[in-house]
Amino acid sequence: MITLTTENLEKIAAEHGLAAGDIEKGSALIPGYLKNIESKNQGFYKVIDDPTLIEKINSFAVNTAGKFDHFVVLGIGGSALGTIALQQGLTHLFAPSKLHVLDNIDPVIIKEIQDAIDLKRTLFIVVTKSGTTPETISQYMYFRNLCQNSDLKVSDHFLFITDPDQGLLRKIATEEGILTFEVPENVGGRFSVLTAVSLLPARLINLKIENIMAGAKNMRTAFLSENPNENLPFRLASIQYLLYNKGKTINVMMPYAQKLIRFTDWYRQLLAESIGKNGVGITPVNALGATDQHSQSQLWNDGPNDKLHIFIKVEKPAVDANIPNLHPQEESLKYLNNVSFNKLLLTEMEGTAQSLTKNDRPNIEIAIDKINEETLGGLFMLFESTTSFLGEFFGVNAFNQPGVELSKQITKKLLS
Template sequence: MTTNTLDWTGAWNGRLTQKDAQRHTDRCEKLSTHLFEEIDGNRLPFINLPYREELEKGLLEHSPWLQSFDHMLLLGIGGSALGTRALQRAFFPEQDMPNHTGKRLWISDNVDAGTFEEWLTRLPAEKTVVVVISKSGGTIETIAQYFVVREWLKTHLGDAWTDHIMLITDAHNGYLRDEVNRLGVRSMPVPDNLGGRYSVLSAVGLVPAAFMGIDWKGLLDGAMSVGESLCKRGCSERSLLAHPSWKIASWAKTLMEEDYNILLFFTYIPTWASFGDWFAQLWAESLGKDGKGSTPLPAKGVTDQHSTQQLYLGGPRDKGCLYLTCPTQPEGMTFADDLPEKWSYLRGEKFGTLLQAETLGSRMALGQTHTPLVEIRVGEATEVEAGRLIALLEIATVLTGWLLEINPLNQPHVELGKRLANARLGASGYDEESKELDNFLGREPDIQEF
């Protein structure tokens, strides 16, 4: 049986030293008590998954209905979409293969009027299920898409349009919950205290997973196995100190203290590359507060060895790196024996050995240029291992936030742009934002053509 490991051999590199590994140990006892209290109070539901039984019941109930459609159009943004895209790319890659004729997931996670209209022109409404995701039920981009899609469904399906839609939102409040109650359409809840960036292993990510036939139970099993030791009433300082998420958090906090202000997330599992985008939101939205945090930067191996890695190796020494690998990826086809002499060393080798060589070479290069690096090695690229990875990074993010003495579960500055956008659209209740807009738009322009 393969195992998952964290390789810390190159973690204390550059301005970090091995003694830094113990820098934050004195805070562990207090944080372990706080962690258990938060888990016990269901304020960190992505760790102990208290909603799992209800979630599984709902997924089993709705799966035959979901499977009856050929297309799923998902309306959601940020945490309502990034995790789902990562799951699709990792475990339903056939959608992106030539001549694919099976199910397809379409994720509308932006305000792109041209593409959105084109999708609605081309999608067969009678074979399409629409899933609308907003925890608050009031995300303007998603609600605007819902208004358009609702009319599209009515036009093509008449009164049957409500049989082609599911709303995933708060269990009790918000506009989408009101729509569920008014229309009687299918719905699943986003659990309390589960923010979007922590929600991939809820209905938010697992309804699309069920549609695609992904092993969603494996994802849940993997996640729970990582958080299990932290959920026991006897959870102590020793339990937390031994947990890999604590070590990542302590290392990440030390990086920031030593002016490593960028955290690379370098993925050397090609089908898992989109987990880098998911992690970027998780880390940035959780930790970027009060002038604190570090900038997450997704990178894809080996693609970025030929682009941005020049900066990583030759640029400022301001980066730490989480390096995601898997030793059991497909080996692929065998090189022929008649290759030119210059490439004779490839004769009889498997195509996949190139990826393993590049993985090692890039890691060594980062080490030799004094980049602190932790290798996250998953034994197999399966749903269970993905669930473990998701839980590991979510818990590490929360602990890092607490070490920074900020709240890793809110996102106050994200709301500012939303309020200004609502004021620009003419929504009521935004008098102060309207004044700010008038001042902004009234500035003397300084424009140059190019």
């Protein structure tokens, strides 16, 4: 269950907030916006209907069980961030993991991963739709060279997730018999979390990918609804757009759950790369509650009033514990007596929200009942579909990235 609470927008000065009914005023736009999104032939909300994808992933996972001690994902941006979000959100943060995501070309980190794995017991999952992403291809060539120098058969230790028909990796896979999974032609990298890009690595560490898809399907139902009270993605996009026009050009996503902080990294790319075009765009900032109350709260309350805060809270964490009453004689500690950690955490969130509200700083709350595969699937679909609506509001193509291509061209020229 994912819910949106917007009441604090009505409690602040009109120049910074929204009045009751402001969101509903734009509800007549929903049918046309949905038609426009459909006309762009984007598959991010359709790929979840492909039953063969889950079957192929499950079959591969069963057939490889016990063969590998390490799975190393080589990818960057949308080819890695969703996988990292799933891993952090749904696995033990401090336990050893079989899954390592190498999402940068920092040579120190590359060497540390190399030191942590046994090549003979490692599967490298190379993820790039184009097949030519320089960071990913350089990683691939480095680790392939290590395997070849160790007399390991490349097709036994590499798997490609790439374009179904074209590109360098598709060519190599065809020539050398390397197993591949597809990034659908009509799904861009930053929208690919609900494809094999992230579902395959998730399944290899025993996450329930069927439940991820179920959560995504539930949210898609809301996305396709023409009823503004049911269409949560449209409501959220409306808030972001209306407040952008009141000078709130920065969105701070702040989960009060440490296991969701890498989800905000995924969203940061999605929002920035999709909407930042033609001189418009929302700047995404991620923060962690309660940690960043102690690093950014002064700015939020007393600095420029140019931000919308999006809080995320978890109603029922997987575990909770009470704070013991060890110093009953200390009056200054009585407010903590037998309070649970989650109650303290969420009370601090409420205190932060109330403080912002009193200072006329707009803030909203997204609540989930728990962190599991279904809710994460729902959150991925919520923000992908919200972003597609934002593209319509801003009049930009949410599915291309022309500004990224120039830097790639310059990089190649400099290296040449």
